[in-house]
Amino acid sequence: MSHKVASVKGPLPGPRSKELLARWARVEAQCMGYQAQVAWDHASGVVVTDADGNTFIDWTSGVLVTNVGHCHPVLVKAVQVIAGKLLNNYECLQESRVEAAEKLISVLPPFLDKCFFLTTGSETIEAALRIMKRKSGKFEIISFYGAFHGRTYAALSAGGMAGPKKGYGPTIPGSIRVPFPYCYRCPFRADPATCDMLCLDYLEDAVRANSTGSLAGLIVEPYQGAAGFIFPPQGWLPRLEKWLRGRGLLFTLDEVQSSYGRTGKFWAMEWEGLTPDLLCIGKGIGSGVPASAIAARGEVIGALGAGEMSSTMGGNPLASAAVSVVVDIMRREGLVENALRMGAIMKSRLLEMQEKSPYIGDVRGMGLVMGVELVKDKKTKEPAPDLTRKLIDQAAGLGLLIGSVGVFGNVIRVAPPLVISEAEVHESLNIFEKALSRL
Ligand SMILES: Cc1ncc(COP(=O)(O)O)c(C=O)c1O
Numbered sequence: 001m002s003h004k005v006a007s008v009k010g011p012l013p014g015p016r017s018k019e020l021l022a023r024w025a026r027v028e029a030q031c032m033g034y035q036a037q038v039a040w041d042h043a044s045g046v047v048v049t050d051a052d053g054n055t056f057i058d059w060t061s062g063v064l065v066t067n068v069g070h071c072h073p074v075l076v077k078a079v080q081v082i083a084g085k086l087l088n089n090y091e092c093l094q095e096s097r098v099e100a101a102e103k104l105i106s107v108l109p110p111f112l113d114k115c116f117f118l119t120t121g122s123e124t125i126e127a128a129l130r131i132m133k134r135k136s137g138k139f140e141i142i143s144f145y146g147a148f149h150g151r152t153y154a155a156l157s158a159g160g161m162a163g164p165k166k167g168y169g170p171t172i173p174g175s176i177r178v179p180f181p182y183c184y185r186c187p188f189r190a191d192p193a194t195c196d197m198l199c200l201d202y203l204e205d206a207v208r209a210n211s212t213g214s215l216a217g218l219i220v221e222p223y224q225g226a227a228g229f230i231f232p233p234q235g236w237l238p239r240l241e242k243w244l245r246g247r248g249l250l251f252t253l254d255e256v257q258s259s260y261g262r263t264g265k266f267w268a269m270e271w272e273g274l275t276p277d278l279l280c281i282g283k284g285i286g287s288g289v290p291a292s293a294i295a296a297r298g299e300v301i302g303a304l305g306a307g308e309m310s311s312t313m314g315g316n317p318l319a320s321a322a323v324s325v326v327v328d329i330m331r332r333e334g335l336v337e338n339a340l341r342m343g344a345i346m347k348s349r350l351l352e353m354q355e356k357s358p359y360i361g362d363v364r365g366m367g368l369v370m371g372v373e374l375v376k377d378k379k380t381k382e383p384a385p386d387l388t389r390k391l392i393d394q395a396a397g398l399g400l401l402i403g404s405v406g407v408f409g410n411v412i413r414v415a416p417p418l419v420i421s422e423a424e425v426h427e428s429l430n431i432f433e434k435a436l437s438r439l
Contacts, residue, residue, distance in 0.1 A: 004427055005047050006399025007055045013037040014052025034389050035403060036396035043070030046420045048401060056401045057428040059416045063403070064225070064257045064369065067284035068329045069419035075287060075325050082321040089317065091310060096320035103327045104285075104293060107266055112279055112295040114302075117315030117323070121256035121282030122150025124294045125219070127309060128252040128278045129154045131296065132217035135303035136250055139173075140211055142203070142218040144180040145187065146407055148226030149219065149254055149280075158219050161226060161407065174214065178206045180224055181232045182407075184362045184373065185381065192233060200239055207247075217250030217277075222258045222268035228406035229371025229413060231364050238272050250300065252278040256292070257369075260284030261330055261418050264340035264367030271366075287329075289322035335418040339367040342425050346370065346414060349429045357436055359387055370414040373406070383408035387439055394435035400428050 013021055020039040038050040046069065048056045061067065068075060086094055097117070104115050118124055133139050143149070143158040150156065156164040157172035160180070165171060179199050183192040190198050207215065222237065224230040244251055253276035258268035262284065265271055269279070277300045282292040290313070294301070313319070330336065347363065347370055354360040354372075361375035374384040374391065388404045391412065395402050405411050416428070 003423075005055060005424060006057050006427060006431060008397060008399045009052070009054055012054070012393070012396055013039070014050065014054060016051040020051055033404070034392065034409075036392050036401055038396060038401075045069040046417050046424050054399070056396065056399050057416070057424055057431070058401045059414050059428060060401055060403045061415050061417050062288065063283070064262060064413075064415050065283045065286075066288045067260045067262065067418045068287045068326055068333075068335065069417040070288070072287065072329055072419075074329055075289070075322060078321045078325040079289060079318055082317045086317045088313075090312065094317050094320070096317045096324065097315045100315070100320035100323035103324045104281075104295065107327055108279070108295050109267075109269075109275070111275055111297055114298045115293050115295045116301065116309060117319065118292045118294065118311045119290050119313040119319070120150070121254075121280065121292055122152040122155045123311060123314075124256065124280035124282060124292050125149040125155040125158065125252075125254065126152055127294045128219065128254075128280055129158065131278060131294075131301060131303055132219075132250040132252060135300050136216040138214040138216040140176055140215045141174060142176045142178060142207070142215065142244075142249070144220055144224070145177055146180050146182060146224050146227030146230065147177075147219070147221060147254075148224070149221075150256075174212075174216075176206060176210045176215075178203055180220075180227070180230065181236055182224075182227070182230045183233060184230075184364070197233065197236055197239060200236070200243065203240075203243060215247065215249055217252060218244050219252040219254060221254045222263070222271075222274075223365070223369070225257045226405050228373060228408075228411035229365050229369060231366070234272070237274055241274055241276075250278070251276045252280065254280045256280050256282035257284075260287075260326070261336040261339045262367055262369045262415070264336065264343055266330070266336050285326065286319055286322040287326045289319055291319035291323055293323070330418075333419065338420070339418045342416075342418075342420050342422065343367040343370070345422065345425055346429065350414070353433055353436060359384060359436070359439060365414070368414075368416055368418055368420070371405070372412040372414060374410045374412065383410040385409040388412065390439060391435055394438045395432060398431045398435055400431040400435065402432070 017039040145160040147160040179187040362373040
């Protein structure tokens with residue numbers, strides 16, 4: 001029998017976590033989503049240890065960030081070494097930055113031949129939208145219901161979720177939002193088996209009704225993350241790209257969370273041969289060290305001249321060192337392949353659980369990014385956000401950290417670091433099954 005890594009000694013939160021959570025609530029605004037009631041202390045690989053010494057298997061990767069595993073020793077070492085040399089040089093060059101750019105370009109398809117470093121995912125969205133407008137000389141951007149591109153102003157304007165926008169209107173003029181193929185809850189009440197992607201036809205209607213004739217481009221996630229890990233049916237993204245190319249629109253793909261092996265390919269765009277003009281990259285690129293980047297066709301990003309894009313922290317030595325070694329680690333440890341293999345095992349067991357559980361309405365995803373959608377009733381599909389929170393607590397009490405997403409807050413995100421082993425996969429699935437049985 002393999003050695004178990006999860007161990008929770010008593011009720012959660014333990015005394016030290018409880019004290020930290022109370023201190024925190026007194027001083028920092030509590031405007032975040034629901035999380036398991038533990039204070040993290042340290043982590044390694046897929047195992048998180050809380051402030052009371054309890055250990056958990058992590059299915060969150062932070063929020064799909066620590067793809068190479070928590071505190072990978074090679075990443076930690078690289079950060080320690082560079083921190084002793086230089087911490088900020090703004091736009092003056094230091095070798096680590098050119099190395100990072102070379103590394104990033106080396107893993108991108110050849111048509112994306114230029115990159116630029118920023119710090120957060122939202123910043124890359126702001127940059128992509130600005131570049132699409134500047135390059136085309138037009139201002140309208142098509143995006144999708146349920147999209148989440150971040151919380152800065154242009155990013156939330158392109159977004160299709162209520163939370164980030166609430167009370168913050170008007171959003172940026174020229175945002176045209178259209179339905180995304182959330183087939184489990186089709187906005188057209190169509191049958192995905194026979195609809196022939198009706199939602200794509202609707203694009204023409206939406207443009208006819210809403211555009212002033214100034215369409216610049218379109219932004220889309222390969223799968224919708226925050227909306228509930230919603231994967232479009234096979235063939236939908238290529239048909240979307242064909243449609244936008246036919247109209248001469250620029251194409252931004254938001255791979256802030258879907259990249260760096262998450263779906264079982266280095267880039268999610270590889271699955272269906274997409275060829276975007278601009279690619280937004282975040283989260284896994286630094287695997288915990290704050291870093292992000294935009295990659296683009298040279299002639300597209302060339303729309304910005306000297307002095308027209310910069311970021312105080314973008315491409316700083318710490319981030320740059322991380323960007324370089326993360327690529328090396330991914331390659332050396334075959335993490336893309338591991339995501340595919342472990343993901344297949346996880347998905348088949350989650351599908352078995354769906355058969356047995358009255359509450360699992362849908363299981364979807366690929367590689368190590370899967371959504372488990374919880375409902376009160378499989379026939380009515382009424383979302384079950386309360387059960388979702390209960391499941392988060394039950395799982396934590398047994399040694400598994402999970403989080404939730406979804407338009408209705410009822411989707412469990414299954415997204416462990418890509419270093420997860422087969423033994424850890426089974427141990428964590430056993431815990432999940434037990435937690436489910438306690439709902
Ligand atoms: C697809 C996508 N785009 C953009 C963002 C925004 O990234 P950040 O929170 O780093 O600004 C996120 C964050 O969750 C995301 O999932």
